[in-house]
Amino acid sequence: MDAVLSLGSNLGDREATLEAAVRDLGKVPGLSVTGVSPLYESAAVKPDGVDEDAPRYLNLAVGIRFTGDALTLLDAVNTIENEHGRVRSERWGDRTLDIDVVVFGALEQADARLTLPHPRAADRDFVLAPWLDLDPDAVLPGRGPVSGLLAAIGSTVRRYPAQEASR
Numbered sequence: 001m002d003a004v005l006s007l008g009s010n011l012g013d014r015e016a017t018l019e020a021a022v023r024d025l026g027k028v029p030g031l032s033v034t035g036v037s038p039l040y041e042s043a044a045v046k047p048d049g050v051d052e053d054a055p056r057y058l059n060l061a062v063g064i065r066f067t068g069d070a071l072t073l074l075d076a077v078n079t080i081e082n083e084h085g086r087v088r089s090e091r092w093g094d095r096t097l098d099i100d101v102v103v104f105g106a107l108e109q110a111d112a113r114l115t116l117p118h119p120r121a122a123d124r125d126f127v128l129a130p131w132l133d134l135d136p137d138a139v140l141p142g143r144g145p146v147s148g149l150l151a152a153i154g155s156t157v158r159r160y161p162a163q164e165a166s167r
């Protein structure tokens with residue numbers, strides 16, 4: 001099954017952690033990485049808005065092909081989060097590594113452990129923008145083209161490191 005993962009980090013050596021996490025994904029049995037987006041930096045989004053005092057996140061999207069089922073994939077990404085010192089002190093707290101399953105094929109489910117597509121993907125420019133880099137024609141099941149969803153919410157993410165102004 002083709003799936004898209006959203007990776008984020010706002011604690012520690014964010015870039016090194018994300019690069020290591022992508023390598024770790026490639027070692028998961030039955031999982032092949034088919035694409036890795038560029039890095040984006042953005043302010044931490046919290047339930048009541050942007051928290052400019054929290055460390056800024058680096059985010060990227062990874063396209064994968066996975067032979068197992070969705071819950072097996074969730075277990076695999078949770079293991080990688082734990083291996084990179086993920087401390088679940090509070091929901092939406094700062095973290096060394098977060099790996100969310102954005103979509104798993106066209107599966108739509110609200111299982112106790114796993115809601116697909118990710119219920120907040122459509123509201124997150126830090127998810128949608130990197131995903132578009134992987135696939136400009138991406139569609140969020142039940143919501144429509146990712147390009148339209150991103151246009152609707154606007155984007156505040158910035159490429160990281162900042163790109164030279166085009167000459």
Ligand SMILES: Nc1ncnc2c1ncn2[C@@H]1O[C@H](COP(=O)(O)OP(=O)(O)OP(=O)(O)O)[C@@H](O)[C@H]1O
Pocket residue numbers: 088091092093098099100101102112113114115116117118119120
């Ligand atoms: N699509 C999904 N991808 C990843 N985790 C999910 C998904 N749907 C449900 N979950 C569940 O959410 C739990 C909590 O995840 P986590 O603590 O990373 O939330 P968060 O990243 O802080 O917030 P958010 O869910 O808004 O990204 C996970 O342990 C997992 O069981």
Ligand SMILES: Nc1nc2c(c(=O)[nH]1)N=C(CO)CN2
Pocket residue numbers: 007008009042043044045046057059092098126
């Ligand atoms: N910019 C940004 N903000 C967030 C992020 C994230 O990955 N990037 N993840 C969150 C919980 O999943 C909450 N807020």
